[in-house]
Amino acid sequence: xxxxIREMIVDASPEKVWxxxxxxxxxxxxxTPDIFVDCRLIEPDLRQMTFADGNxxxxxxxxRDEQARRIVWAWEGEEVSHDNTSMQVxxxxxxxSRLVWIHDTSPDELCGWLAAAMDQIGPEIRRSLERAN
Numbered sequence: 001x002x003x004x005i006r007e008m009i010v011d012a013s014p015e016k017v018w019x020x021x022x023x024x025x026x027x028x029x030x031x032t033p034d035i036f037v038d039c040r041l042i043e044p045d046l047r048q049m050t051f052a053d054g055n056x057x058x059x060x061x062x063x064r065d066e067q068a069r070r071i072v073w074a075w076e077g078e079e080v081s082h083d084n085t086s087m088q089v090x091x092x093x094x095x096x097s098r099l100v101w102i103h104d105t106s107p108d109e110l111c112g113w114l115a116a117a118m119d120q121i122g123p124e125i126r127r128s129l130e131r132a133n
Contacts, residue, residue, distance in 0.1 A: 001082060002111035004103045006118045008126050012133035014097040018069040018089045020132060021099065024061050027071075031128040032121055046076075059085075075105075082106040099129070 010017050020030050028049055029039040038050040045061040062072040062084060069090070075083035083105040090098040101122070103114045 001104055001106040002108040004105070004111050004115045004118060006101045006122055008099050008101075008122055009092060010097045010099055010126050010129045012097055012129050013095050014069060014089045014091045016133050017097040017099060017129050020129060021087045021089055022064060022066070022069065022071050024064065024071065024073065030132070031125045033128075034124070035121060047073075080105060080107075080110060083110070097129075099125075 020027055023030065024045075024047060025041050026039055028036045028047075035052055036049050037052050038048075040048055042048045042058070046058060047061075048056060048058050050056050058076045059073045060076055062074055064071045068088065070086060070088040072084055072086040075085065083103065085104075086100075086102045088100045090100070092098050101118060103111075103118070105111060105114060
């Protein structure tokens, strides 16, 4: 199993960042509306997301810790044998936040693709979180 880890500093309070990141139902659509055109709960802990290109994925909520400002979900599908993703928000100086985004995935071959996708999406997530502040 491989891991891909990305961190970003966000010019927004940890409370505001968590308000969006911790929103399992709508977080992806709120942070990356050009990538996810639809995001909806189809069960209380299962969301279905539609990409702008028409691809559809499902993700299951694994854990959500309000106090730690941490959320974990699993990508469900034939493409992966295991994929847990987490986002956690930490307080930084001057009212800013540090967002830690981790994918633990198998097969390992997905790590390169996930790293490239996270590098592409990361700046858009940061900008969206800062605009919402």
